[in-house]
Amino acid sequence: MDLLEYWRLRERPFEPTWDTRFFFQGRAHDEALNRLSFVVGEQTMLLGMLTGEIGCGKTLTRAVFSRQLARSHFHVITHENSAFSFNDLLGLTLRALLDEGTPLARTKAARWMQFEHTLARLAAENRHLVLIFDEAQEMSASTLNELKLLTNLNGDGRSFLTLILVGQPELRERIALCPAVNQRVSLRFHLDALSLEDSANYFSHRLFAAGHATGDLFDPNAVERAFEATQGVPRALNRLGKLALEFAWLHEYPRVTYAAVDAVARDLDRHQTLLIA
Structure with missing residues (x-):
């Protein structure tokens, strides 16, 4: 009799997985989801930050949060790896936004204009852009400082996009060393281990x-x-x-x-x- 049959299981319960069926919404994780949803739902807050120790469930929490957002009102793009320059991250974001076959602008200035036009199109469709950057502690100071420029894109009293930075505790230290970015953080939540x-x-x-x-x-x-x-x-x-x-x-x-x-x-x-x- 194998393990699954012995314990009367359909599958193994403790494997590393991003399958949201296995997400346990403990008190801290529930609070994190509520706060992230509030920041995005308000559409007047610019930047949220979710931190936590290694293995505390940040990535799965982020995945559940993303799935909860109605695609009729939100366009969600997640970058699993944030260790790139701002120009590279902007290019990756545009790749996810542009229609298939639309060429990606080559220069940073041209990409910025392309991003503005694409964002305006989303806003006209009444869809809010949510950009999630996982492993954000890997971002350089220059990337963080350029990233904040995205929060200037707004109209009619609301922001066209919300940035969510997800990372290990050192992300808080990196943000603190970038005052212009630090001032724009509307949410800070640290995910602790379970009781x-x-x-x-x-x-x-x-x-x-x-x-x-x-x-x-x-x-x-x-x-x-x-x-x-x-x-x-x-x-x-x-x-x-x-x-x-x-x-x-x-x-x-x-x-x-x-x-x-x-x-x-x-x-x-x-x-x-x-x-x-």
């Missing part, structure tokens, strides 16, 4: 999304041990949850117990210590 309660609900949600009838496979003290080992970081919970599920299956446990999670946590800690030594 113990949310960690328990996270496990249940992922298991339920993977096909388990109730999502209840981890003993309460097993969840507590998992939280202790991971500090509630979703990516770390996934790794530990996956291995604990396999450990309990191999040992034919009826549930994922404290012993299963503790054995996996100790093994992971031992390997991490060996890597550091």
Whole structure:
């Protein structure tokens, strides 16, 4: 009997994925989504910033936020990698906006004019442009300072576009060093790790999304041990949850117990210590 059959799952619950079915909307993630939606919905705010530690769910939160925006009113473009010059990012944005077969302007000035015309067309269609830049901590100061120029494009008392910067905590430091950009940030939200309660609900949600009838496979003290080992970081919970599920299956446990999670946590800690030594 394989793992999925043993646990009565349709698919593996703790794999790294951008599948929004597995998105757990904990309290912090719910607040992040509400704030991002408010910034974009107002259409008078220029720039939002979402930060969080590695593995805390920024990218999946961003993906869910993007999916929630009605395409009849919003045109959303996401840049997964922001480590480019402003001219390159402008070109990538235009590629996503222009009709197929429309040539991309070659010079920065010509691209700017092309962008203005395209933005005006979207505004005439009553569609607001949302530009999301992931891994924004990789942007140079010059790119950030040029990016702010996009926020000058507005009319009739409202902005034609909203910029959302998503990145690791050092993004806040980069923004602070660019006063002209810093002044235009309308939203700042830092995504923290999950609480113990949310960690328990996270496990249940992922298991339920993977096909388990109730999502209840981890003993309460097993969840507590998992939280202790991971500090509630979703990516770390996934790794530990996956291995604990396999450990309990191999040992034919009826549930994922404290012993299963503790054995996996100790093994992971031992390997991490060996890597550091």
